[in-house]
Amino acid sequence: MxxxxxxxxxxxxxxxxxxxxxxxxxxxxxxxxxxxxxxxxxxxxxxxxxxxxxxxxxxxxxxxxxxxxxxxxxxxxxxxxxxxxxxxxxxxxxxxxxxxxxxxxxxxxxxxxxxxxxxxxxxxxxxxxxxxxxxxxxxxxxxxxxxxxxxxxxxxxxxxxxxxxxxxxxxxxxxxxxxxxxxxxxxxxxxxxxxxxxxxxxxxxxxxxxxxxxxxxxxxxxxKSSVGGDSVTITTRGDVEGLADELRRLVSYEVRVMDAAVRFEAPEASQLAPQIMQTLGDKIDSITFGKPTLEDVFIDKTGRQYWREETTHA
CATH class of the missing domain: 3.40.50.300 (P-loop containing nucleotide triphosphate hydrolases)
Incomplete structure (x- = not known):
């Protein structure tokens, strides 16, 4: 070797x-x-x-x-x-x-x-x-x-x-x-x-x-495979923290607040859509599903958005 x-x-x-x-x-x-x-x-x-x-x-x-x-x-x-x-x-x-x-x-x-x-x-x-x-x-x-x-x-x-x-x-x-x-x-x-x-x-x-x-x-x-499922992003014009709390009671996955959105990862996440919309539809502006990306990996490992304003360079 x-x-x-x-x-x-x-x-x-x-x-x-x-x-x-x-x-x-x-x-x-x-x-x-x-x-x-x-x-x-x-x-x-x-x-x-x-x-x-x-x-x-x-x-x-x-x-x-x-x-x-x-x-x-x-x-x-x-x-x-x-x-x-x-x-x-x-x-x-x-x-x-x-x-x-x-x-x-x-x-x-x-x-x-x-x-x-x-x-x-x-x-x-x-x-x-x-x-x-x-x-x-x-x-x-x-x-x-x-x-x-x-x-x-x-x-x-x-x-x-x-x-x-x-x-x-x-x-x-x-x-x-x-x-x-x-x-x-x-x-x-x-x-x-x-x-x-x-x-x-x-x-x-x-x-x-x-x-x-x-x-x-x-x-x-x-x-990307390490993330453990599809990514779900939900936006709201209302109380994002309140929406996150309700989602945590609804799904058994880790729910994070990212700026004005709520995110979590789940296997076959799109199958959760009917349940989420039926329960929280009046509080949701949009809900999107996608295969994991490198940005999802960063969020999964750090708990923060990848694209954020930085004041220092290192």
Whole structure:
């Protein structure tokens, strides 16, 4: 059995008195596309800074491709590729010039650099834009050039922070096609952070973070299956707490109040509709049923809505 590409053991991180990561432990297997999913403030940005060697470990241990992140940072840096959330291209340079600049950062020169630059521009489908200024490219094309830069030194592990930021749905779909191709053709392990639920669905496995704590870890299918039934959402313009209390007396499932709605999960939930409407119909504005989603998983594990306003980013 191959050694894990990434091992995180009891990692914690604090900003003053605020804990951004709380004893996080997990492993990422070689060749996986692994997603850290969570709302803003969940700890994703802090974790990305640690894994990309931008911030030192405060507590815990991380092994990247067999190297200790705390004591062997140079060895780690030579073996990882990093694509940041913020654009990293020099807009006043051409695509080829941006690639050449990246080659120099990794000590590539001459024929080796030219071969690497052309290889990655070809693989990411931007070779025909080599002479274009970066500022002339669409958001999707810029993201592809940034991926090409991040892969120019043939890293074994690619880290991406919110890679779909600013991309339209078509560009987002193309980005994932390229990630799948890189994984398949080069055997690269891909680890990315995202707050987008639909993006996380495409991963092999998902780690859900909430306020710095790992609350769930599994494949997308297994996570959704863990919820234990269909989700039911009921809205009312009346007393939502009162409606929740009446529902608790009516059904034998855990009923939660989420903003102006009441939610619960139940096997074959739609069969409860006649009973609910007959008993509480005059207090209900709408009732909806659906198969479990990753948002339902988050609610099930935390008791809170996924999409909520955050005042801090971590």
């Amino acid at each position: 191959s050694a894990p590409a990434l091992t995180i053991e009891n990692v914690s991180y604090q900003y003053g008195t605020r804990r951004a990561l709380n004893e996080l432990s997990l492993q990422v297997e070689p060749g996986e596309i692994f997603v850290f999913l969570g709302p803003n403030g969940g700890g994703k940005t802090t974790l990305f800074r640690l894994l990309s060697t931008l911030a030192p470990l405060q507590a815990g241990k991380v092994d990247v491709l067999g190297f200790d992140l705390a004591t062997q940072r140079d060895q780690v840096r030579r073996r990882i590729g990093v694509v940041f959330q913020s654009p990293s291209l020099d807009k006043k340079l051409t695509v080829a010039e941006n690639m050449r600049q990246q080659s120099a950062l990794y000590g590539l020169s001459g024929a080796a650099a030219k071969e690497a630059e052309e290889r990655m521009m070809r693989q990411l489908g931007v070779q025909d834009r080599a002479g274009d200024l970066a500022e002339q490219l669409s958001g999707g094309l810029r993201r592809r050039v940034e991926l090409a830069k991040g892969m120019i030194h043939r890293p074994q592990l690619l880290l991406l922070d919110e890679p779909s930021t600013g991309l339209d749905p078509g560009a987002r779909s193309s980005l994932w096609e390229y990630l799948q191709r890189i994984r398949t053709e080069q055997g690269v392990t891909i680890v990315l952070t995202t707050h987008l639920l639909e993006e996380a669905e495409k991963a092999d496995r998902i780690a859900i973070l909430d306020q710095g704590t790992l609350v769930a870890l599994d494949t997308p299918t297994a996570l």
